[in-house]
Amino acid sequence: MLEVDEVWKSYRGVSAVRALTLRAAPGSVVGLLGPNGSGKSTTVRMIVGLLRPNRGSIRWRGTDIQQQLIAYQAVVGYIPEEPRLYGYLSASEYLDLIGGLRGIPRATLIRRINRYLEIFGLDTDRHAPLSAFSKGMRQKVLIAAALIHDPELVVLDEPNSGLDVAATLVLRSLVATLAERRKVIIYSSHMLDAVEKVCQEVVIIRNGSAIASTSVTRLRELTESRTLEEAFTSVAIDQDVSALGRELANVALS
């Protein structure tokens, strides 16, 4: 069980996350939704241990993650929002580095790397530098890197970014399979249809605070919406989006 309790994070006095609380049980997929700059990525970074909260606590199986960060990070798989990779490494070298740092035995690691590259169709590009990879190809490498050690907790920040339709469907199936295997999954995304399809629960963040935290079905009922997109719009967006779109089109005419 992952428990995020009343966490706060601020940068130079500006609050990015305020008193955010969420729970994720094994086998559940919790979606994090929110507009740009709402604090989703900061929340995700705190969950994976990249950032330390100013206040509040994040507990994994009842223990504060900061108390045993290294042991906790050993069971976390993370797909970051921005596909940051060492561009001078090839896909197999990168996965080799990550697997090595995670302490996976060499023979097992090579077997897993080969299999991931084969499944993602990257085996022909295995020696090409990552800097030459497309965004989608890099995303596939990141997915492989996040799963290579069979993590207990999988945190996905905009995992569909750059993926084609087939890969997106594969990812959806992957998340469902991981949930069946009782993994804890945090899924942060702007793609509401994807979230609606893979997540059982959602937390909507706005201005750093959770303004809704419930199941997808319950949220739709509460907001009397047919889809998650409608529900999200009614809860998290103040602006008249149609009017804004028209205004944008008119700027170049002024």
Next chain:
Amino acid sequence: MIWRRLPQPLQHEFDQFVLLSRDSVRSLLNAALVARDGDPSQFALWSLVLVATPPAMYAFRQLVNYSALGFQKAAIIEHAIQIDRMFFLLYGMLVAALVAAATWEALLPNRADQEIVGSLPVRPRTFAAARLAATICAAVVAAATVSLPAATFLAIAAPSHPALGFLPVVFIAHIISTMGASLFIFLLLLVLRALLALCFGSHTSERLATLLQLITISGLAEVFFFIPGVIPTLVDRLATGDRTALLIPSMPFAALYAWLVGVNYPSLAFGALLAPLLIIASVTVVIPIYLCPARLFARRALESQPHQHVGLMSTLAGMAAMALPSSPAVRSITTFTVTTLLRSRRHRLIVSAYLGLALAIGTLSVIAGGLRATLAFDRPEVSLLALPLVTMFFATLGLRAAFTVPSDPDANWVFRLSQPPLTSAVDAALLCLLVLSIVPIATMTALGALALGWSGHAAAMTAMLDIVCGLAFAEWTLRDWRALPFACERSGDVDALKSRWLAQIVPLLLFAFVNAAVQKRVLLSDRALAWYVGMALVAWGIQRLRRRFVTKNRSLVFDPPASDTLAKLDLSEAIG
């Protein structure tokens, strides 16, 4: 293996250390690489060849000289060899400083490193230790490359005379002393880097890399000219047992060298003992200063906001582009170019390498004036007038070389789509050379001249002469310019520039030294001054008309043809 007997967690941490150290070597090479599309292994190889060649050649020349010294007195030979040894020590130390400047950015893990490694079960101290180990390894390799050939040649020369020392002792003493001196200066700079990052933040610390590179490159160029001047004095102080001289960083290592080969100077043992103590002290400081605050550095790398302030130059460039009669495209490209240069450390390093050479040659010009007793500071003299011209020459060439190195090739689609006219791109490049090189240097010349006591008229006229001839020179450097600054896919043009660097010696002599002599005469008469200005403007105008004619029906080049770098001996990459 001994570490296989360690407890499991420590063994795992050691494995992580080894993996991260290997990766850190590539990160360091990548940071040192000026052109992002360059091959790091080729770059490393050629850089090592470049830095190892001068001391090897010098030692080889001395091998021949020493063999002819068999009949000389021991004291004379001893003094001569001490001067040579000091040269090798100074050179090794400067190379170590250059390695530190080139890898400065990657010495501490940055945001991207933390994004990748921070979420893995890796302790910040393991990562910091790996980066530190890789950095020190890089310095050791550079120091060994510089020391080994010279050590071999000097050892071969040793049997020529008893005063030169015993062959194996000379070899070992040379290696220990020069590598020790290089490592000491390198560790000292590492400590400085960490202290600056701790006290002032990584941004201030990173800005210092440009200054450090400028100083080391000019130092490397100057070290060859120190031999007849400064080094004998240092050796004399060593020979007389002057303990205050040991405050100069190279002196304890010179003492160690002399002591190891058996020279009998007074108080030599004290200096010799100081050298290993300095190394031990620097190692003792550098390890905790990197490992203890590793968590703090990691947190700062993730939480600090990228610094976006570019300062006065960017504002001035914007104002110049607005003030001069130029098209919106010229204004946009000028602002983009200046902003990119000010925000990109890689590009600033290229310019600073050129400025380092300018500083070295400029200083030499003043020293030469002093030696010929023709130097007077209170009136325009050739050696003084040459100073801004040398700086202008190298700054302009440095900027032009930097323009050809892409900043972010993936982002140049904006220019590919909008396809600004080639004339606008060249005009913008010229405007940037004016704003970043010619006008600031001319202004500083005028202010410097006033400070030296020149008349206001002489100071203003000198600045004006510098501006007009600088304008003509800038136009000349852009004669075959077909690209948009920083927006090429590949730094192809810079390769061409590298292969032509020898051909720049004649233009340097003409533009800086012959021109300075002409300027000195021109400043004596208003009529001559008007002629000079008129001629420079005509030269500029003719070149501009020619350029307009040539570029009229041509479009911007984004993909320069790939060049065969091996055939061109891609050496000057290592300078950056």
